[in-house]
Amino acid sequence: STFLDPSGVELGAYGAEIGARVDSARFVEIVKSLTAENGSRAFGMPGNVDATEYIARTFTELGFEHVVRQQMSLPVARHHYAYAVLPRPPTSSEGDSAPGDTIHLHSLIPNFARTNTITPGGISGRLVYTKRGYEREFNGHDMAGSILLAEGTVEDRWKLAVTLGSRAAIFIESDDPYTPSGGIFQTSVNFPRFWVTKDVGEKLKEWAEANPDTPIELHARQPWEYISGANVLGFLPGSDPVLSSEVVILTASFDATSPVVDFAPGAEAAVSPAALLEMAHLIAEQPNSRSVYFAALNGQHSGTMLGGRTFVQALKRDFPAALRRASELLRKDIRLISDPRLAGKFPEYKQEASQLEALLNTVLANEVAEAERRWQNLVRARQNYRQNAAVTDSRRGADLYEARRAGADELNQAAAEFIPAYHAAVEALIPVIDAFGRSHARFIELLEHDRDALLPIVAAGEDKIRTSIEERLAAARLSDIGKAYNKVARIGPNDHLQTLANERAQLKVVEPILGRYPALFIDLSLTSNSDDVGVFYKGYFYNQQPDLELKRVYGPLGKRFNGYATNLTIVNDLTGLWSMSDDSIRSLIWSKVNAISKRRDEYRAVEPLVTSGFDETYHYAAHHGFVNATAWLWALLIIGFFVWRMWVLRAKHGTRPPISYWIGIGAGLFVFVLAVTGHIDWRASTRVY
Structure with missing residues (x-):
């Protein structure tokens, strides 16, 4: 076939x-x-x-x-809203300004964490226009409290107006969409910045020229959500x-x-x-x-x-491990409803929490453990596929296809067994969470009831030194309840159910x-500005030096491409590469492969010499050689000396020899064994590989 x-x-x-x-x-x-x-x-x-x-x-x-x-x-x-109010000329003899035109603005991205939100009531200031942002353009203007109107080509020079006292800035659309406005601080500076289209910008420039001393109002809301x-x-x-x-x-x-x-x-x-x-x-x-x-x-x-x-x-994601972590968080919340400080008042909850924890342990030991076992089978099947279904010199064509068939069957079976086991584990945890929810709700009710009963007692002695034991116990009890309530009220079954739902949603992503x-x-990271092809492998946008990278997370693929670029001479001239035929490119690649094969054969030719053993003779100093050759005799002398001393102590003095004598005999025996077995070199030669 x-x-x-x-x-x-x-x-x-x-x-x-x-x-x-x-x-x-x-x-x-x-x-x-x-x-x-x-x-x-x-x-x-x-x-x-x-x-x-x-x-x-x-x-x-x-x-x-x-x-x-x-x-x-x-x-x-x-961005909720942003607008400027331009007052109209006075309509009465008192000089009051009439309600003005409203100009809609677009908020820029925040200055780090500070958005362009303006406090209710807005801010006001004279509108001062600059084309390039140079110092001379601000001559004759009182910049303190002003609102800057700048062209989009102003780059970072607009920040000079900030140092001169401007309260906000409005940038006008540039003719070149790729020209950055530069209207951003990298720190949380409270300086609102906005953007308008060119036609709106022309209207604002005309207004600023006609009304140099009339303040405008800015209003904006841009909360974090x-x-x-x-x-x-x-x-x-x-x-x-x-x-x-x-x-x-x-x-x-x-x-x-x-x-x-x-x-x-x-x-x-x-x-x-x-x-x-x-x-x-x-x-x-x-x-x-x-x-x-x-x-x-x-x-x-x-x-x-x-x-x-x-x-x-x-x-x-390791799905069974994530499920076990969620179960351990549930265990911590279960233990909260059996606070030891409240056991005297609600002893039944300590027993109920113990029963819930036992039920949780049963689920972990059965359904979750089964999901973990099935997951390990799936991980092992992937490893086997990677090892057995890869292209090698001995496995190509029909052999490779059959190896992939066997690996595919193992993968499909492992996945088919894991998915239902995982869902069964999740379903087994839901009754535990429901039971915890019922206990948690009753526990909250009892805490609130006990707290309401103690409050009048404590309040009655609030303005005087408590002398009765009842008042003191009530105050201590109320303090414990308050601490427990603050902990327990922040948790609930819905959090755990949501965690399980999120885990199932993540599994659905990778299920196919x-x-x-x-x-x-x-x-695919494409651009319309170039038809060149590059490799984005480092994991960041900075062109760091490969030899100095501290993190190699994305390195292997990049190093492989760099190796191709270094070893294949055809990439040194891309123009020549595009003009070459497929056969020419293939011949160059095979020439490199043959060169590598030839080098491999050379290595194999010298391999027996490299791995074979030979004797190497070296020379000791005279006294070193004498000591090494007579080491066994020195060991016997040491043993004999300590044996003689032990005999003298027992025979003449009737005392037991100290432990140091036994240590001396042991050391002598150790040296003797080393000398006899050849571990102390006295032949002045050794075997080298």
């Missing part, structure tokens, strides 16, 4: 075939759908939610299996019955970022998710031999790479690939 071997695929021909199937018009429509139609895609914005639904809908329409949303949350500086978002995941099984047990994980971020919180359409950031969705279309139309797991990551541009971290944590071996992990 014919066996498929993916290592024999002609990559050049395969790449050309895939490239011919790419639909450029569809790609452009995807970019438009992610930008113009969805508005700002910053994490937490409505456009981000629309993009999440768009990607999930695309996966579903393409027939993907297991389309899920991986929920997560992040503190975000949410916990916002929820989601990664979107979709699974497409492979077409080959054996190779489908290997999975390729494709990721790309789909959120966007901008210095302007609510104005981040992210056209540049839409290239990567558009490429991911285009690949989804291509692979759905013609499935790959291996399975593919598509992951559209959210929150990558939030400054914390939230989506990627959350997804990878699910991939690396639990029984598959991750063969390749590819993250």
Whole structure:
């Protein structure tokens, strides 16, 4: 029969075939759908939610299996409102200003932790315009208490106005979208900053020129809020019955970022998710031999790479260990309702807590332990697949395919056994949590009842020195109840049930690939500004020196590519590489392989010499050689001396010899044995390997 071997695929021909199937018009429509139609895609914005639904809908329409949303949350500086009030000229003889025009502003990202929120009532100041931010532009202006109006090209020179006393700044849209406004402090400075479009900026410039001495008002609210978002995941099984047990994980971020919180359409950031969705279309139309797991990551541009971290944590998660940690937290809460200081008043709760803990131990010893055993089988199956299904000199073609078939069966069986065992463990913990919830509620009620009964007694003696034993005991008792209540009231069964729900949600994320071996992990980080290809392997954006890196977490892949770049001379001239034929490139690679094989043969030729043994003779000084050769005689003399002294003590003095004599005899025997067995070298030669 014919066996498929993916290592024999002609990559050049395969790449050309895939490239011919790419639909450029569809790609452009995807970019438009992610930008113009969805508005700002910053994490937490409505456009981000629309993009999440768009990607999930695309996966579903393409027939993907297991389309899920991986929920997560992040503190975000949410823009509620920001506006400026421009007073109109006075309408009465008293000179009072009439209600002015309202100009809507866009808040910039916070100064570290300080948002652009302005206290109720707003701030006011004269509007002072600067084009470049140089000192001479502020000549003739009283900057103290002013509000700066600056062009987007001002860069960091606007901070001069801050030192001169400005209270806030408004930046005008630049003609070049890639020019940074620079309107950010890296510390929590209370200096509100806003952004306006060019047409609004022109209106403000005209107003500032016409009203140099009239203050305007600024109002804004931008609080920190916990916002929820989601990664979107979709699974497409492979077409080959054996190779489908290997999975390729494709990721790309789909959120966007901008210095302007609510104005981040992210056209540049839409290239990567558009490429991911285009690949989804291509692979759905013609499935790959291996399975593919598509992951559209959210929150990558939030400054914390939230989506990627959350997804990878699910991939690396030890689910039974996490379940056991959650059970131990439940145990701590159970013990809180049997506080020893309250045992005298509520002794039944100590017994009830003991029963609950015993029930928890039973679940841990049975259902959770079974899930752990099944998980270890799954881990072992993955290790076996990695070891036995890899390409080697002796295992290719049909042999490799059969090895992968056996490994795939083991993986599928291990995953099929673990998933129900894990869910059974979770279900077994739920009754324990429910019982804890009932005990916890009754315990809270008794604490409150006892506290209410003691309060009048304690309050009656509050203004005088307590002399009665009843008042003193009541006060001490009330203090203990207050401490216990503060602890117990903060916990509850809902927290534990939510933890189990979160664990199940994380398992659902990785469930389609639990029984598959991750063969390749590819993250698409694309740009429209260049057609060059690079390798992002270090895990950070700084170009640190590889030889000086202290952390090698992402190092192996990078070192492999660096090795290729160093050893293959063809990469020294990329222009020449593109002009070379496939046969020429292949011949250069094989020449390098042959050179390595020749070096390996040379090593094997000298291997017997390196590993064989030979005698090496060396020379001692005369006195060293004499001592070594006569070591056995010196040992006998030492033994004889101590034996003679022991005989003298017993025969003439009738006393028992001290322990030091026995130690001396033992030392002599030890030296004698070493000398006789050859461990003390007196032959002046040794065996060297």
